[in-house]
Amino acid sequence: MEIIMSVVAGVLFAAGIYNLLQKQLLRIVIGTVILSNGAHLFILTMGKLKRGAPPVLEYGISDYADPLPQALILTSIVISFGLTSLLLVLSYRAAQENNTDNMEKLRGNHDE
């Protein structure tokens, strides 16, 4: 299953990157969201998948899923969320000020 999930995460990376390479700001932001989803899936996969119970200790159960990747993902999800929110507002403001949401039109001059 880990192999398959690695592939899924890889596809998420690919899709995220494809979006990252788009012109439109919205698509780019969407790309970053997909990319972080891919990263989180990778983290989860790198612990072992589907072994034991959810890592909440219970009497009589000794086999649990690896809690560390979950903790790392939680941290990462929250951070990604902060980033995405900032990025969104930033894109909104950038598009508003420059009157375009096409990144290819936001190149600028070398010397200015």
Add this chain to the structure above:
Amino acid sequence: MMSNLAVLPIIIPLVSGILLAFFHTKTPFVRHAAKLLSVISTGVAAYVFYYVVQNGTVTLETGGWEAPYGIVLVADLLAVTLVLTTNVIGLACVFYAPYSLTEQKERYYFYTFFFLLITGVSGAFLTGDLFNLFVFFEVLLMASYALITLGGEKVQLRESIKYVLVNLFSSIVFVTTVAFLYSVLGTVNMAQMAERVQEVEQQGILTTIGILLFFVFATKAALFPLYYWLPKPYTVPNPVVSAMFAALLTKVGVYSIIRMFTLVFIHDTTVTHELFIWIAGFTLVFGAIGALSTNNIKLVIAYNIIPAVGFMVMGIGIYNKTALSGSVYYMISDMIIKAALFLLAGAVAHIVGTSDLRKMKGLIHQLPLLGWLLFISAFVLAGVPPFSGFIGKLMIMQGGFADGEIAIVIIGLLSSLLILYSIMKIFVRGFWGEKDENIVIDRKTATALTWPVAFLVFLTVLLGIGAEIFYPVIDNISNQLMNPEIYIDSVFKE
């Protein structure tokens, strides 16, 4: 040595940043408080530095959870040296800021972001845990996003979005790489990683992950061919922000490369470190070319960040004690001089009202001190003795020659010339010549903006002429870097 000292350089700026957020509308108060807090922070950093020099590496197992399970902070000599340098630069910037920023920007949490940036940077230097390093990267990056967008001008928004996106991408790859490493080594503690890497038989996958991680840091460090995002965005925020970025952000990348590739990934240096040398070579050339390509003085300085990083990575790639000493020395020197140069270029642009070199002339008549500081800086950058740049480059290149890396050293020498030319162009075209009567100088601002620059430039001169004073520290650092077991033992002692 276990001590809470290790966490102070992180906590003090964190608390400072939060405190200042409460008073953000009381600008005059915040200004002075920021100065005071910065002095305190620098003082503490200096004390921690002194303590580590005297007593050796200080570690702290946060929350009392023993390494490698909890997060351990490792204040080794390299880390505390860089933390101290960071604070010193912060000090110069905080005194410069009120004269350069609009009150609006100060009101909108500039000082909070400023201190949190220092928090993130210090944390990145001090942490001994790879995932925690990621978190601190995010802290400093988020603070940098906040700072680079502060003001919300058209160009600023346009460029900062590129900055944010590229860094965001590399952050995502970073966290993924941490996961890969966790899978292979079963840990996120750097010391334990180092231990375990030594025991691994099949190393190809480790090398691969290592290279991936290297690229993450290389993107932050602005190495060839990943530096595209750097130059332009660095020219758009306020100079004090650019100065902080130039001095700190790329260097955190370099630091991380040094840390990971002297501690953990030293199992296959013929692949990894040889690659660094190649990359360093291209970085030197393209960075220097970039610096010559423009008439925007801020952009010239921004491009100059790149070859400097090339030098540092060259030292890492050569990977012997001399070269590593050089890299570390050069890094410290470059942090200071880059901050100085950005503050300087910012001061000029602020006073003259443009950063276009073609619109300046004869500034030496009005801004003599700034002119001469620029002049000295050019030689610091180019690595001309007796300034600090020379000492670092000398050791790097000696190390290179000693290991038979002839071509890279020659490239290094040539790029030094181009770097000198790029800065001298500013001096000759902007400062020399007939006095421009159209430029009206506000003496008070000009003086206030000049002193922090003078302070930093003075430091680089001191670092050069007084190299013997600092050398034992650097020697000790490179000794620790070449012997990872020292680091490992300090984490898992007794």
Add this chain to the structure above:
Amino acid sequence: MLFAVLLPLILTLLIPFLSKVKDKVHTGIFVFFIPLGIFIFFVRFIGEGFSPELESYPWIPSLGISLDFYLDGLSLLFVLLISGIGALVTLYSIFYLHKSEKLAHFYVYLLLFMTAMLGVVLSDNVYVLYTFWELTSISSFLLIGYWNHREGSRYGAMKSMLITVFGGLSMLGAFMLLHVITGVTSVQQMIGSVDLILSSDYLPLILTLLLLGAFTKSAQFPFHIWLPDAMEAPTPVSAYLHSATMVKAGIFLVARFSPIFHGYEWFFIVVSGIGIITLCWASYMAVRQTDLKGILAFSTVSQLGMIMAMLGFGTEAAVFAAVFHILNHATFKGSLFMIAGIIDHESGTRDIRKLGGLMTLMPISATLALFASLSMAGVPLPFLNGFYSKELFFENSLHIGDTTLLIASVMKQAIPYLAVFGSIFTFVYSMYFLFGTFTGKQKLEQLPKKPHEAPIGMLIAPAILVFGVIFIGLFPNLFNETFLAHAAEAISGVKTHEHIVYWHGLKPAFYMSLIVVAFGTILYLFREKWWNIYKTIPGDLSFNRVYNRTLKGLDVYTSKLTKGYMNGSLRRYTALIISTIFIVTGLVMAGTNGFTFKTDDLAPITLPEIFVGIMVIAGAVGTILAKNNVAAIIILGVSGYGQALLFVFYRAPDLALTQLVIETITVALLLLCFHHLPQLSRRTEGTGFRLTNAVIAVGFGTLMTLIGISAHSSKWFATISDYFLETSHDLGGGDNVVNVILVDMRGLDTLFEITVLGIAAFSIYSLIKLRSKEGE
């Protein structure tokens, strides 16, 4: 010696105070005593019983950098030149530069230069030598740019800086190699390890790098181009730096390292070869100049070439002759520069085409110029020092040591002819300078000022030098034993007892001199007939042009290149960054056999998860296919929900909860933000665009998958997680291990995760609130 070197430097600190009194006293008067004092201090070393002295002060001993000052015959010669000419030049400058000039700057630079130059010739430590070497370049730069309101000054300053610093850096390369090979940083100790050096693989490289330093500094072909432009400096500077001292630093360097290389045949080939070419080319080019200082500049270049060539010959006699000529050249060239300065000062121009017949107006200057020029031309008169050294040059060009390499033998044959060729043109430009200025028709109407003889003070310095010309000419052997022989010994290692005589008999050298005079006279007299040749040679092939084009090219092409790839397109940047990571990491993976694949430790494959996985993928890919934005956002949300479901499958309820909430908020935010923005750009990507995206995306995705699979197949160690499960309840006080990790074991992460959120919140707030005026 340390004191001597630092004395000028110390005075520079006082200059700002001294210049306060400049209304009353010319700052130069204070400065004058410095070189004079140094001269007197060192002149007492002259004597037959002289033996080298070493003085050491630690500086950065850890790096082998210490202030070792070594005084041997060679450095003594140079120290005396530097201080002696320095004193005269300062004296001259007092009259040359008016008090209204920025004298403080001038003298600070000049003193800086003195320190630098003394440091260069006295330092035994290569790195200290390099330090002072660069300082000479820097002070030269500042002096050339002294009148920086002139375009020419700025151009000349930059040019000299670039070329000499280039040489300096390459010399540093040589020094570092020598240091690495021998393990020592002292020149004298390196000479002791000559075998190590000569047997090193890097020998050719070391020689090349070292000579690049020497040649650029000494303006050897083709690096000579900076020197004529350096004439923008005030004339005292030209006389001092660009004729007598700094340009001889390269000569000094070659001389200093001769003991190491003189057994190496390529040393002869390159040094003599370049020297002789420089001699010929520069003397030929000097005739073409119209600026008096231009003529002198090219003349200096050619004379330096001659000295260089003699050092290359390497024989004891040749070395002696070189030393002798260093001294002689300083005397006649120094005085000629000062006279050129006087003419400029008094007539307002240095353009030889506007000058003429000044002999009657400036008789003293004319007389001084006469002696100096004839000495420079090598006219065989017994009271001209220039003749003696020229004769020695011819003599030695015929007696070059044995050679083994073919090219060396060919050169050996050609050198005498080239020596004569160069000397003929030397003769021509000397006459040209002398007669063009002082004889012929007066063109006073073309001159900015009405010329008259210079004030007597200004004439003192050149007069002293011309006195030197004649004095040495009359007593050529006076300093042999006590002074020159020591210098030559320091270079060749042998104490030479050369006895210089006026009449050698009818030897080849004599005929060579005759030929020079005869042909020189003819060429000078009929110069109008052949001057057109300059239109073909060098014609367009001027090295200046090469330099200018290079710089222009640097400006243009660096700009073009950089603008070409740094085009501000985010897409371009990310594409390049991602492709690089993909390609290099992929290659490393392939090269190190990084891919491993094991199936023995996998969770069982179950259908529902596969389907949900497909759904997640479909959602991610769907965002690409979605043609409108809202669709893309909705599909993104669906994919995120799918991801949450995967978390549920894989025993991560806390994750699933967080993912669900955050995905929803993200989607809402996305909708909100883009609701407020009209959809400005229509999507018009072509196939190429999409294909590029796809290739990069799929490439990187594949790479990550492969690494992920390999990483998962390489679980070599027990994870630290077991500890968390064991201790969570007892030590962490909680049963939800993930929570315990977050708030306790890795509490630091959580603290700073919150910090990140906080910064984001503040930043968003200021982004929304703080808007620039220009946007409105």
Add this chain to the structure above:
Amino acid sequence: MTGTSVDIFMDILISICLLVGTFFIFSTSIGLLRFPDVYTRMHAATKASTLGIAGIMIGAFLFLYVEHGIFSGKLILGLLFVLLTVPVSGHMISRAAHRSGVKPWGDKVRDDYTEAIRAKENPDHMK
């Protein structure tokens, strides 16, 4: 043992609940794919899914309660919530669809709503 027969009965009941729920949920999807426009699809979504979710939630609730004695009221709460909100959501979406101009599918379309809106916008052309 009576307990066993009760257990078996419960097992069967749970299985039926789950199967029925799944059937309706699956049907929803088919409907969503098959039906020609957003309104008809909305029929499928608002109707079939309610019974579907009810089946599964009740099944899950019973399973956890009967087999393992876990009383998970949140499942029931979730179900009630869905029952309440699904029609509201459906109403909202279809109104949005209509207002944003999505035409109903069909050959001979009767559309009182569009006519009413038209009439309101142009009082002159009132029938």
Add this chain to the structure above:
Amino acid sequence: MPFQILLNILIAVMWMFMSESYTFSTFFGGYLIGILLLLVLQRFIPDAFYMQRVVKVLKLMLLFTKELILSNLQIVKLVYKPKLDITPGIFALPTELKSDWEITLLANLISLTPGTLSIAVSDDNSLIYIHAMHIDDTQESIQEIKDSFEKAIMEVTR
């Protein structure tokens, strides 16, 4: 009525405190006890006992459940019928209900019944626009809705 519910909940919470058990079942037990108490104390409370209305609500819910199941079956039938056997359209349903609450409830109930889906409510709340799978049966549907749901709702609310 809200007062009664509040009181009832309060009683339930008190019960939880008293039995020192904070689970849903304790709450539920407490709630039942509250209902009992309220029933007993009916006459001291000014308003009518709210449980009476609850019974009506239950009746409505029963009706609703029946319709729900029917409509589910109907839609499944349509889904799996090989030929797409529908003639959809939108018609307007005049309603006597006035308050927003009632209208919403009705609209929702309509959505859950066979073949109809409420789309919008006219601005004056007099018409509910309904999308029907079989537009031909419009009149039937209108009558059905008016007879069953509208009445049931009115019983609850008035």
Add this chain to the structure above:
Amino acid sequence: MTSTDFYYITEIVTYICLVATSVSLILLMIRAIKGPTNPDRAVALDAIGINLMALVGLIAILLVTTKLNDIVLLIGILLFIGTIALAKFIEKGVIIDRDER
């Protein structure tokens, strides 16, 4: 037959339901991607949410845990909020956001 056997039957049934529901999820995904109008996608999203709830319920049976109940409830709540927001957005977005060209 014992109750344990039936227990396994429940498990198998649950598993079958799980597969069927995830297949149904994919079908909905197709609708979500195909559209063709955004209301179509909103409907699909709504249905997907229901399916997710069902899936989590089924997984809860398989894992015999109550830890997932929160998720069921949360999906329900989020789904409602999300759909309402989406509907509001679609309704106010005056532009007809169709896919054709």
